[in-house]
Amino acid sequence: MPKQTFLNLKSSKKSLITEAFLREFSVKTFDDASLSDVVKNIGIAKGSVYQYFDDKLDLFFYLVQESTMVKMKYVGSVKREDHPDYWTFFKVLYEHGLQFDRESPLQSHFLHNLVNNLHSPSVAQWYRDMEKQIVTAFEGMAKMEIDLGCFRDDIPLDVMGFMLYKVGAAIQNQLEYSGIIESAISIQKNEPVFAGKEEIVMDLVDKHIQLVRPAFDK
């Protein structure tokens, strides 16, 4: 958690710092991100960072928490019960994600890049815990769909939940793989992750759903 000193800062300086570090962590691995570079760029002393945060990890977690909170404002309101099936629910979730991306591009970039920090030893354990939460959430959704009679019930729940998680991630992967989105470039241009690619993205989402549905639906 940031120290009181940081919270006391006037908000323009707070966001100067926050945004600079969001940028750095969006482009580099946790271990590769360089505090020295960032403070040089924004013209504050390295010591200041340590008046605001305990250490690099503390700073990183603060950014995770803030970005997640912002994203939640967008996707938190999307409820399964307002949609006829999991897949339209999923699609709407994605649409709200795009809105988040448009309106909070830095946070979006940061969260988008989180997965790249997977194997930075310093955050590996933490990442495992976070992944566990996500997978558990997907398992819960799968369970609900099975109970509703929407998903098939002949596959172990953990297998189904895990695959649901992976096919969700696969869309993001393919977008990056195929070069449709190039987060490293778009962040330099101060653009959202999906800038101008919204239709292509939603189109790919449709294709993925169309492909994958028969594996899950009853």
Next chain:
Amino acid sequence: MPKQTFLNLKSSKKSLITEAFLREFSVKTFDDASLSDVVKNIGIAKGSVYQYFDDKLDLFFYLVQESTMVKMKYVGSVKREDHPDYWTFFKVLYEHGLQFDRESPLQSHFLHNLVNNLHSPSVAQWYRDMEKQIVTAFEGMAKMEIDLGCFRDDIPLDVMGFMLYKVGAAIQNQLEYSGIIESAISIQKNEPVFAGKEEIVMDLVDKHIQLVRPAFDK
């Protein structure tokens, strides 16, 4: 490529070195792997490494190449045309992979861990190229299945190929995620990646296939 000096070494020393570095790169990221540590452990001078290889990357690529060649001896003989459908073909491929793992555990660990090097800046570009090759191979297989009338033809080929790649990888992911395999531990105990877990693994392969088939089959 290793220098002549390395190739001239008597094979016991060659494998001492090879195996020590396979171990190191199996447990750490490319950037985190420490030549200094390894040479200390096996009792040779750091300078020697640079008489054998141009640099760290050269050494790494040598290990990739060697390990891949060994694995190919196992899986190279498995042909699609000897099996009734993609899924039994895939399963047999996996079985041969398990044999490779049993008989060449160090190479297996190394290749297993390759994906963790994904975002080490020093190898990121190379990894992209490798991934491109793999995805292309999966696309080719998808195309073949469509032409054979086995896979559905209403999904763009690239989407299908990419998903085929991802669901293949998902098995490995889930094995690691669920703690069924713990490569970091098994390598310390000098055990293969899948030691004693063969039935569980093949069982999970079956479950994945059962789940995912309806998405691809016509």
Next chain:
DNA sequence: TGGCTTAGTGACTGGGTGGTCATATATTTG
């Protein structure tokens, strides 16, 4: 034996890092 080629060595270089701390500067309080 001596001479030549190949292999092996480890102190050292240059560079980067996260984190510290004594000191200086603002800002608030009385």
Next chain:
DNA sequence: CAAATATATGACCACCCAGTCACTAAGCCA
């Protein structure tokens, strides 16, 4: 105004790394 408190600073520390190089040792051949 002065005193006290909260911020800001940047030189500095300890650490670790890949890679170099002048030098030593070993093996081989005549």
